[in-house]
Amino acid sequence: MLDMFNVYLPIAEQNFNALILVAIGFAVGVLGGFFGVGGAWVVTPALNIFGFPMAYAIGTDLAHIFGKSIVATAKHRKMGNVDMKLGIWSIIGSVIGVEAGAQVIMWLSKMKISGGETLAGPVVRYSYMVLLFGLGIYMLYDYATKDKRAAAKAAAATVGMAAPKKAWNLPPLMHFPASGITISFWTVMGVFFFTGFLSGFLGVGGGFIRMPALIYLIGCPTAIAVGTDLFSVLFAGAYGCWTYGMKGVVDIVAAIYMLVGASIGAQIGVTAVKYIRGYGIRLLFAIMIILAGSSVALKQAGLNTAAAWVVMGAALSMCAIIMAKLWAGFKKEKAEKMMMAH
Amino acid sequence: MKKFWAVILNCFLLALPALAWAAGPGEKTADFAAKQVKMEGLNAINYFFAASYNSNKLMFAFIVTVIMGAVGGIIAFVTDIILKIIGMDVSKIEHHE
Structure with a gap:
């Protein structure tokens, strides 16, 4: 029955179900708008499951990411979530980092291991797993201890203790008014070089690395980290x-x-940022990247189909949670507005 | 003296990215630059895409980039209006964690 939605793809020269393409785009759009990521790590395995020609998967995915990012960034900008100055610095630092990461991969690709594979394959997969699990577990820990830290901060403020001075403040210092932070130029460049390096090394867009880096290493509010990353x-x-x-x-x-x-x-994902608090975004992001890490682990074990289903299942579930939270927040806001009116 | 060391450290850090260009090309990807797709039996839109793909990849890349940007912009504009109608309009939000 779904064959009626088949369309001819003139460049890939085959028929493919348009409904599947729109559905995958929609799910990744919600995640992208909400988390500030491109979502290539979801799209490629999802397309793979449904038999999209893999030679065209990455290019087609990146093309749609460009269009989607325009939508999401424009909306985040309207909400005051894009720090343009920081975004431009992130592009400069990342470009240098990506090149360095790609060079390391080239070097690893020259080293042959058993089975005709090069050292680059397993090194990338294990690094990817360590990064996803490490980042996810740290963000879960951060979420679990947030109340404790807030209480300690409040107690310190009550007894009049000064906020601890940042250990690394090598001049020149840069001020980012949109994010409300003043930080060393070298911290900014170092962080973006590092995230760019990982991006080039792992062969991914890097949004899922940059977003937490903006929060934890640069000190951006979560919503600004999401918007700036999308930029x-x-x-x-x-x-x-x-x-x-x-x-x-x-x-x-x-x-x-x-x-x-x-x-x-993406419109739905971005709008959801309005209703879900910063730590809520971090929690959902942590769960998502741990599931993505599990998918990579399954792939390493040779279970490619299971790996693709895990990442797609995680994406769809997360998409459903975000939409449910958005709807609940919207209804609550509407009820409050009506109460105020009466 | 403190300023002097700051300048030295800045110079050192500025030199670091030079390590990035150790020589050699970047990652390899599929390259169908010479590929030609069939054009028989295509509708007008597909024919246009296939023709531009076959004749000049530079032009094809330009068309793809412009269309993606334009479609993204148009959909953003239209969905914005729809969300406004149903009352899900967004403006500047407060940044709290």
Whole structure:
């Protein structure tokens, strides 16, 4: 019955279900708008499950990420969640870092191990797992201890203790008014070089690394970290769209269908940021990346189909949670407005 | 003296990225630059995409990038209006954790 939604993809030269493309785009759009990530780590396995030609998966995905990021960044900007100055610095630092990461991969690719594989494959997969699990567990720990830290901070303020001075304040210092932070130029460049390095090393867009880095290493409020990260994703997506287009691996029809779903999803994801508190975003993000880490672990164990289903199941569940929270928040706000009116 | 060491450290840190360009190309990806797709039996839109793909990849990349940007912008504008109608409009929010 679903065959009626099949469309011909002129570049990939095959038929594919448009409904699946719109649905995948929608789910990743919600996640992207809400977490500030591109979502390539969800899209590629999801497309894989449904038999999309893999040669075109990355290029098509990046093309739709570009369009989606425009939608999400514009909306985040309206909400005051984009620190443009910080975003521009993040692009500069990341570009240098990505290049360095790619060079390390090239070096590892020259080292052959058993089975004809190079050292790059397992090193990347294990690093990916360590990063996803480590980051996820740290964010869960951070969430679990937030009340304790808030109480300690309040107690320190009551007895008149000064806030601890930042240990690393090598000049020149930079001020980011939108985020309300003053920080060493070297911290900013170091953090973005590092996140860019990981991005180039792991071969991913890097949104899921940059977003927590903006929170924990730079000190941004969560919503600004999400919006600013999307601003960087926009540029990475534009470059990806262009360069993969030149290589001839973007199926533009598939990308448009995905973009339609993603743009609507991104609007929903961004709007949800209004109703879910900063720590709520961090908690959901932590769960999501731990599940993504489990998917990589399954892939390493050779269970490729299970790995793809885990990441897609996680994405769909998270998407449902975000939409439910948005709806609950919207209803609550509406009820409060009506109470105020009476 | 403190300023002097700050300048020295700045110079050192500025030199670090040079390590990034150790030579060699970046990651390898699928490259179908010479590929031609079939154009028979396609509808007008698909024909246009296939023709631009076959004739010039630079033009194709330009078309893809512009279309993605434009479609994203149009959908953002339309869904914004729809969300406004149902009362889910967003403006500047307070940043609290």
